[in-house]
Each structure stands twice: as structure tokens, then as C-alpha cells.
Amino acid sequence: MPAPMRFRRTVALAAPVFLALVVTVLRIPAGSAAATLTVAQAIANQSGTGTVRGYVVGEPTATATVRTSGFTGDTAIALADSSAETSTAKMLYVQVTSTYRASFGLQTNPGLMGSAVTVTGTLAAYFTHPGLKSPTAMTGSTSPTPTPPPPPTGGTDAYYAAAAGKSGTALRTSLHTIISTGVTKLSYDAVWNALKVTDQDPANSANVILLYSGKSRAKTLNGGDTGDWNREHVWAKSHGDFGTSAGPGTDLHHLRPEDVAVNSLRDNKDFDDGGTAVSGATGNYTDADSWEPRNAVKGDVARMIFYMAIRYEGGDGYPNLEVDNATSGGTAPRLGRLSTLLEWNAEDPPDAFERNRNQVIYATYQHNRNPFIDHPEWVASVFG
Numbered sequence: 001m002p003a004p005m006r007f008r009r010t011v012a013l014a015a016p017v018f019l020a021l022v023v024t025v026l027r028i029p030a031g032s033a034a035a036t037l038t039v040a041q042a043i044a045n046q047s048g049t050g051t052v053r054g055y056v057v058g059e060p061t062a063t064a065t066v067r068t069s070g071f072t073g074d075t076a077i078a079l080a081d082s083s084a085e086t087s088t089a090k091m092l093y094v095q096v097t098s099t100y101r102a103s104f105g106l107q108t109n110p111g112l113m114g115s116a117v118t119v120t121g122t123l124a125a126y127f128t129h130p131g132l133k134s135p136t137a138m139t140g141s142t143s144p145t146p147t148p149p150p151p152p153t154g155g156t157d158a159y160y161a162a163a164a165g166k167s168g169t170a171l172r173t174s175l176h177t178i179i180s181t182g183v184t185k186l187s188y189d190a191v192w193n194a195l196k197v198t199d200q201d202p203a204n205s206a207n208v209i210l211l212y213s214g215k216s217r218a219k220t221l222n223g224g225d226t227g228d229w230n231r232e233h234v235w236a237k238s239h240g241d242f243g244t245s246a247g248p249g250t251d252l253h254h255l256r257p258e259d260v261a262v263n264s265l266r267d268n269k270d271f272d273d274g275g276t277a278v279s280g281a282t283g284n285y286t287d288a289d290s291w292e293p294r295n296a297v298k299g300d301v302a303r304m305i306f307y308m309a310i311r312y313e314g315g316d317g318y319p320n321l322e323v324d325n326a327t328s329g330g331t332a333p334r335l336g337r338l339s340t341l342l343e344w345n346a347e348d349p350p351d352a353f354e355r356n357r358n359q360v361i362y363a364t365y366q367h368n369r370n371p372f373i374d375h376p377e378w379v380a381s382v383f384g
């Protein structure tokens with residue numbers, strides 16, 4: 001009889017200590033960086049809550065299916081201990097709830113692929129596969145570290161050597177060859193992250209500057225919802241119907257971040273002076289057939305259009321884009337109005353932002369330049 005009595009006393013005395021230990025152990029995963037789990041550990045310990053760090057390797061859509069491109073949604077990501085992992089057995093499927101979709105959904109942020117993410121949540125099966133559900137915290141890099149603004153190039157004479165001394169049609173032909181040689185074409189997905197670098201707000205590295213509205217907006221708000229920014233084709237893609245496959249539809253020299261709603265208002269209109277004030281984009285005007293951007297980017301717009309006209313001459317499987325003197329819309333590979341664009345080029349010469357953008361596209365992405373940013377005086381020679 002004494003033995004059980006002693007046992008019960010021992011339990012009674014030890015219980016508070018035991019409970020304190022349990023509480024301490026349970027708190028470690030949420031409160032201590034040292035307890036952050038690898039993906040392999042999270043796969044092996046599918047119970048309770050945990051914090052896991054891993055690399056984004058795709059979008060799980062079924063138990064054994066993880067998409068690595070052409071993402072279909074923002075609701076799930078797969079993490080692995082290696083950014084090169086291809087075996088779904090070594091992936092943790094992470095539920096992305098609404099709070100985190102704008103920043104961590106792959107359809108909205110395809111550039112997340114390969115980047116590290118740390119997530120806290122319930123370690124439980126998702127898609128009938130080891131997973132993490134109901135996240136309470138997600139952190140990570142949602143865009144690549146921007147390339148530092150390149151140093152001044154010290155001149156582009158070597159790049160344009162073949163055009164030296166030329167004018168008119170000869171200049172145009174020479175420039176076409178120069179800017180069409182050795183070009184890297186981006187995928188439309190890759191454009192998102194490129195714009196986060198080319199159009200970074202010089203005053204806030206977390207933001208991009210929107211072309212027409214001039215607003216500074218978080219890089220992470222790329223997407224299609226109200227308040228997001230998306231990829232504006234300054235040469236409206238319906239004018240030549242070139243779509244978004246690699247080529248004119250993904251050419252950074254005429255792609256700019258713009259507010260979703262403002263982009264929709266610009267639609268596929270030609271450029272010209274006049275109209276009524278645009279809501280949400282101070283200094284912009286529009287009427288039934290044309291769009292007038294704010295003064296600070298009038299020249300930028302003109303030089304983008306002039307670049308497109310000489311980059312795409314119809315000889316490389318793409319439409320021959322040409323500037324005309326109309327605002328007639330339509331699907332013909334034409335955009336206007338030439339006389340207005342010539343004025344805008346003269347009124348708004350290239351500034352540091354536009355020059356930096358040209359240099360970043362050349363040095364980091366496409367390896368070709370917009371000659372009319374380097375030499376705005378060539379506009380009159382080629383198009384005047």
C-alpha cells in the first residue's frame with residue numbers, strides 16, 4: 001500500500017515542473033530561430049506547429065504534381081532544401097492563405113522561384129502530401145536583389161560605331177542591325193522581376209515608379225487586382241497583334257509598370273495631345289482615340305515608340321511595326337501620332353531615370369540599347 005501513495009505524491013510534486021517543460025518545448029518552434037526546421041525535418045515531423053525555411057521550387061497542384069512554370073494560382077507553393085530539387089518526395093507543400101497570396105503566390109510572383117522563404121504554420125498533409133497549412137507568418141525575398149545601378153558607361157560610341165556619320169535611311173538601317181544583334185529575349189514571366197529592377201524608385205528600393213501616374217508603388221504589388229501594378233505595353237500589343245510570347249511583347253524597352261486601372265484606361269489607344277483628365281493619373285489626358293501622358297514621360301513614350309519601329313522591321317518573324325501620323329487604332333502594326341511624338345521627344349529629353357533604365361536593360365537583360373535615349377537627335381534624322 002505505501003508504494004502507490006509515494007508514487008502519487010511524486011506525481012503531484014512533479015506535475016508543475018513537467019508542465020512547464022512541455023510549455024517550454026512547445027514554444028521553441030515559434031520563438032527561436034534555432035528551431036527553424038529544414039524541409040526534410042518538416043516532412044519527417046508532420047505534427048504540431050513549426051517554422052520551416054526552404055526554397056520555392058514550384059506550385060503543387062496534386063499529390064505528385066508541382067508546376068515550375070505557367071503557374072495557375074496563388075494558393076500553394078512547394079518548398080525544398082535545394083532550389084534545384086525536382087523530386088516531389090523531398091518537397092513540402094505549403095498552403096498560401098489569402099493574407100500571403102499577394103506576396104507569395106507564384107502566379108502573381110513567378111520570380112519567387114528559387115528564392116528562400118520562411119514560413120510558420122501547422123505541419124499537416126496538404127494535397128495528401130507532407131505539408132504546412134494555415135500559415136501564421138511568411139517572410140522571404142519576393143524579388144531578386146536589384147542590380148546596383150551600373151556606373152556611367154563612359155560613352156556608347158563603340159556600340160554605335162557602325163552608324164557613325166550616317167543619317168536618314170542609312171542611319172535607320174544601321175541602327176536596326178545594331179540593336180537587333182546579340183539580343184536576349186525574355187519570357188513574359190521574367191518581365192515582372194526585370195521591371196522591379198529597371199523601374200525601381202530611386203528614392204525607395206522596395207518600390208517601382210509607375211509610368212503614367214508617376215506613383216511609387218511596392219514591387220510586391222505586381223498583379224492583376226485593384227491597387228496592383230502590371231506590365232504596360234507602351235506600344236499597344238494589339239497594334240501588330242504580337243501578344244506576349246518572347247519578342248516585341250516582352251521587350252523591356254517599351255514595357256513599364258503601371259497601375260492596373262490606369263493601364264486599362266489607356267487600353268490600346270494611340271498617343272496624341274488632348275482629351276479629358278485621367279482619373280488616378282494626374283497630368284494624363286485621354287479621348288476616344290488617343291492618350292496624352294504626363295509631361296515628364298512624354299519623351300520617354302516617344303522614344304519607346306521610335307525604338308519599336310526600328311527594332312521590328314518585319315524580317316525576323318515579327319510584324320514590321322511603324323509609326324504613322326494617325327490615331328486610328330486597329331490591329332495593323334501601326335501606332336501614332338508621329339507629329340506629336342516628334343514634339344514630345346524634343347520637349348522632354350532623356351533624364352537620369354530613363355538613361356539608367358536603358359543601361360540596365362543593356363547590361364543585365366537584353367544586351368541591346370534604345371538609340372534614341374543615347375542620341376535623341378537621331379529621332380529627327382530617322383523620323384523627321
Ligand SMILES: [Ca+2]
Nearest residue numbers: 272287289290
Ligand atoms: Ca485623340
Ligand SMILES: [Ca+2]
Nearest residue numbers: 296297300348
Ligand atoms: Ca522624361
Ligand SMILES: [Ca+2]
Nearest residue numbers: 309312313321
Ligand atoms: Ca519597323
